[in-house]
Amino acid sequence: MDAKELKKWEAELNICIRCAYCFEGCPVYKELGWESDGARGKIVLSYGLFSGELESSEYIADKIFECTYCRDCVERCSANVSVPDILTAARTDLVNDGYKNEAHLELLDKIKDTGNIFGKELKSPVRNGEVPVLLGCRLLERTEDTKRYLEILEKLGIKPKVVDETCCGMPFGVLGYKDDLATHKEEFRRRFPYKKFICMCTTCVFFIRKNYPDLEAIYVIEEVVKRLPEVEHKKLGTKVTYHDPCNVARGMDMVDEPRSILKEIGVELVELPTSGKQAECCGGGGGLLVTNNPLAEKLAEKRVNQALEIGVDTLVTLCPTCEFNIGNVASKNSGKLKVKNLLDLVWESLK
């Protein structure tokens, strides 16, 4: 196999000292238990593909794609190795070598056909304000919630400008379709031609910051933290737990911001057994929801059980994908745990 993309990561692959520190918190390894399921194992497999000692195979592809991009490994790494970036290179090489996954292709076709991950004709809630706002596929689909979230911005003194946007292209990148991503990026820029904007979705903002370096994507939470204290709002007096989305806590180093919002709106926070940069992943990232849905749900189930064990009935989070995955499992289970977006609480407080 021509490991064209992995070759660019040779230095990084050599820098990995293979210490296995990245076993400690890797959610996939903790669930499945073979070394190839953990971050080091995946790096070793990537090395094998790069060096030619391994030929691509279904077995290897399963391992390389069974990763949530949670960055727990990066956080614990002895050498600051950017594991997800190496895995993206490996995924791209595997795809270029002919690897095909029906579920992946179906998802990408949906984006190509409709501009969103649901494959539905979704209408943007167009607004003609001043500050461009990117909603992202998941919020685009949640019309009612999104209306309220846009109202939050208005109450905070921001006049949102919403256009007929398209997907940021994350699934192309994460699933190894580099060329398709390049094409899609052009379409994204055409439909959403702004340099500086507010981004409502965690996944989009993190992806855009990495993949569109010329754009300035402000995460909605940064605005809420800044502006909420200046605006009249009430204390809610409720009790919740907060699940740190990987991209927020580890990816963008925002551990305190959501907590300060909860404090501001008078919500008591009961921490989960793992939180902040050590928070366990819900299983929803890195394409795992489509690659291995039962595994993604199993990881979410852990979070649901942890929340119930600490005695709360509401889990709030920020990432719409976490919300979807944990919420889906919570309702399938006992239905005892409500899953909400932190913005829902902000809206309550501003109402």
Next chain:
Amino acid sequence: MEIKKVLVEIVGEENVRDALAELYVYGSDASIHRELPNVVVRPRTVEQIQKIIEYANNEIIPVIARGAGSGMSGHSVPIDHGIVLDMKGMNRILEIKCEDMYCRVESGVVDDDLNRAIKPFGVFYPPSPASSRIATIGGEIANNASGIRSVKYGATRDYVLGMKVVLADGEIVNLGGKTRVEAAGYQIHRLMVGSEGTLGIIVEATMKFIPLPKLRCLGMATFEKLEDAGNAIANIIASGAEPSMLELMDNIAIEAVNTAMKLGLPDVEAIILFEADGKVKEAVDFEMQGMKEICEKHDGKVTAMSYDAKERTKIYAGRKKLFPALSRYKEGFACTSLADDMAVPYSKMAECAMKIHEIAEKNGIIMTAYGHCGSGVMHTKILMDTTKKEQWEAAKNAVEEVYDYVDSIGGITSGEHGIALSKAPAWKRARKDLVEAMRKIKHALDPNNILNPHKLMDAPDDWLTATPIRYRVKE
């Protein structure tokens, strides 16, 4: 495949893998070495291990026990192929007995998990290596692991009370016991400590623990001259002080932390971190004051000292970030573990650090000197371009020179990480008599040489060609 079929019958399909990719992953560890096993098994019970070993012994198939695979010298690399036993699935804590101050665990229990489980009882298991977050108790015993606090608390050896072992013929034996003292026959459980998987498969271990200290105080001293820092360390130990940590960082370590991590450590030739712990503040103060004075006597400047947990974290930050920093010290260079943990007499600590720099410079590679000098361990890392053949030749020369020097001053090849493959040639040269005695013991306990064969005393004489190395080297 025959081996696989037999193993599947013993442990079930879900616990056996022989896909090339899986073998490739289990073929390397945190060392430079790699070799493919024939099959990987994840046993769940002692009985399963017994059956596997009986079968392997009959068929003369190598068996390599593997914990986290964090050994730095090729400990769990299956140089003769065979069966890798991934012990991480056997991770139950079987007993915590506070009144008798011991615990009994399966050997796949991770060190930090054990410490988390016993902490609520106000006790801890102290010999933890830096890798304690992933290292297994079995791997630690087989390596006689020790760590940052071993200067006060000792190594794994000092905490093993007893163990259950599957011997090479499949027999299950209980060695040692649960009591603090024992004067009854050969203490074979102690022989297992440091055996690197060559004498038996440790399946269960009884380890003592001790009360957690109530107070901890950490200080930092900077030195314009590395030599002064080395002498200060030797003097602290000779003074009868009881540090719970005594660490050295040389100028390369400091520079690496500053360039890669922007931590702004003082730009000096050496830093010493010294810590004391205990029950009573006066006693801890006394230790800290004593160490401070010795540092100052050797022209050291004590720049920080604190009991506060947050402050201590700050003081320790540079040491903590040393590994990632070294990896990022020079573009195109990677950090390798070769000649990385020599045991050195205290009086030679400073000279050794300087000698290491001299050898590195001569050979055109970068070497740092740092480590648990209070326990007599001098750590190094070799930073080199691992893709270049000449760099490997240079590293090989440097390693030889370092070990010759260490031997000449009465030091020992490894004070912490063990021998396995990378360190075997130098160690065998230095310890011919010991090697012969060990071969006799090995032959008595494992006549068919199935347990982690060709390691330690039986390892090849050239570490660079002992196995393929894990880096792709351009001609």
